[in-house]
Amino acid sequence: MPKPTLARRALPVVRSEEEYPFAWYAIMPSSALRRRPRGVRRLGRDLVAFRRADGAAVIADARCPHRGADLAAGRVVNGELTCRYHGFRFRGDGSCAAVPCEGEGYRPSSRMSLSTFPTREAYGFVWLGHGPDVESLPLPVTDDTPDGTRGSVVAELTWDAPYPRVIEGQMDIHHFPFAHRPFARVGTRLDPFEVDQEGDVISFSGRLRKEDGPRDRGGLFMSMKLRFPGTLVAKLSGVVLTAFVTPVDATRTYLAFRYTHTWPLVGKLIAWLAVVSELQLIQPDDEAMLVSAGPDFDASENCYVPSDRAFLLWHKEWRSRERAALRSPQRSRSQSRQV
Numbered sequence: 415m416p417k418p419t420l421a422r423r424a425l426p427v428v429r430s431e432e433e434y435p436f437a438w439y440a441i442m443p444s445s446a447l448r449r450r451p452r453g454v455r456r457l458g459r460d461l462v463a464f465r466r467a468d469g470a471a472v473i474a475d476a477r478c479p480h481r482g483a484d485l486a487a488g489r490v491v492n493g494e495l496t497c498r499y500h501g502f503r504f505r506g507d508g509s510c511a512a513v514p515c516e517g518e519g520y521r522p523s524s525r526m527s528l529s530t531f532p533t534r535e536a537y538g539f540v541w542l543g544h545g546p547d548v549e550s551l552p553l554p555v556t557d558d559t560p561d562g563t564r565g566s567v568v569a570e571l572t573w574d575a576p577y578p579r580v581i582e583g584q585m586d587i588h589h590f591p592f593a594h595r596p597f598a599r600v601g602t603r604l605d606p607f608e609v610d611q612e613g614d615v616i617s618f619s620g621r622l623r624k625e626d627g628p629r630d631r632g633g634l635f636m637s638m639k640l641r642f643p644g645t646l647v648a649k650l651s652g653v654v655l656t657a658f659v660t661p662v663d664a665t666r667t668y669l670a671f672r673y674t675h676t677w678p679l680v681g682k683l684i685a686w687l688a689v690v691s692e693l694q695l696i697q698p699d700d701e702a703m704l705v706s707a708g709p710d711f712d713a714s715e716n717c718y719v720p721s722d723r724a725f726l727l728w729h730k731e732w733r734s735r736e737r738a739a740l741r742s743p744q745r746s747r748s749q750s751r752q753v
């Protein structure tokens with residue numbers, strides 16, 4: 415009789431024609447990862463995050479290596495992720511700590527281990543490292559990104575819109591008087607508008623004014639910085655908005671908006687009010703516009719104007735890094751371990 419073989423578990427789907435630039439990606443606020451495991455889909459993969467006994471965050475493949483159950487439905491016991499289906503337990507390094515049905519002396523095969531991914535925790539977020547040498551890459555934050563420890567309130571959203579389109583939406587100033595009712599009167603002319611790139615940081619600022627209004631005051635002035643791939647920082651009269659934008663997969667995007675105001679006592683309340691206003695008055699309009707543009711994105715099909723040039727720089731960066739990732743000799747080898 416032929417020896418029975420265990421079917422190899424299918425790897426989570428990563429569309430072969432697509433690759434995400436090698437970088438660190440913010441996948442969830444630290445505050446959202448507590449005692450339970452948390453399942454998320456990012457960069458086209460289903461992932462589970464949990465905390466080891468020492469509190470360190472771990473990101474792993476969400477499929478149990480035993481028979482594929484979603485580990486996000488399990489529990490964390492003494493820092494070990496426990497599958498809800500048959501109770502197999504996994505340590506923070508991915509190794510299997512226990513197989514209850516086989517008893518205490520059982521030694522599981524090395525295949526009975528979780529794929530874990532490079533993980534960091536900083537600036538109030540859990541970051542997923544993508545790429546063969548990702549540990550050598552810096553976290554994509556600007557020099558003025560708040561560390562998230564004081565006066566910060568965060569909200570998470572997932573939109574049915576592709577990543578580059580959502581980035582465009584976040585870097586777009588001239589849509590405000592049309593797309594957002596509270597800004598209907600600020601003026602529609604974006605002038606002056608300045609864009610600059612230093613390394614992978616794109617800085618841009620502009621004033622929306624009436625056609626005959628002054629260029630140096632009034633209207634709506636905005637100044638932002640984006641560090642590639644998706645961390646955007648904007649300072650708005652005492653409040654700092656940090657947006658962390660990460661692909662869910664080819665057609666969906668994760669966004670976390672964090673407002674920070676560091677005044678003692680009332681800072682957090684101000685930040686909370688800013689988040690609530692953003693969620694009620696701004697983001698639904700943006701989501702509707704972006705979703706209305708469809709699930710596919712091809713920059714070459716768009717007809718850009720000079721006021722769009724901040725995100726044209728982003729597209730250039732994305733294209734060159736996506737090509738580099740696709741060309742990487744370590745890509746195919748690393749796909750099973752690297753997200």
Ligand code: FES
Pocket residue numbers: 478479480481482483497498499500501502
């Ligand atoms: S599927 Fe996870 S322990 Fe069986």
Ligand SMILES: [Fe+2]
Pocket residue numbers: 583589590593594696700
């Ligand atoms: Fe907007």
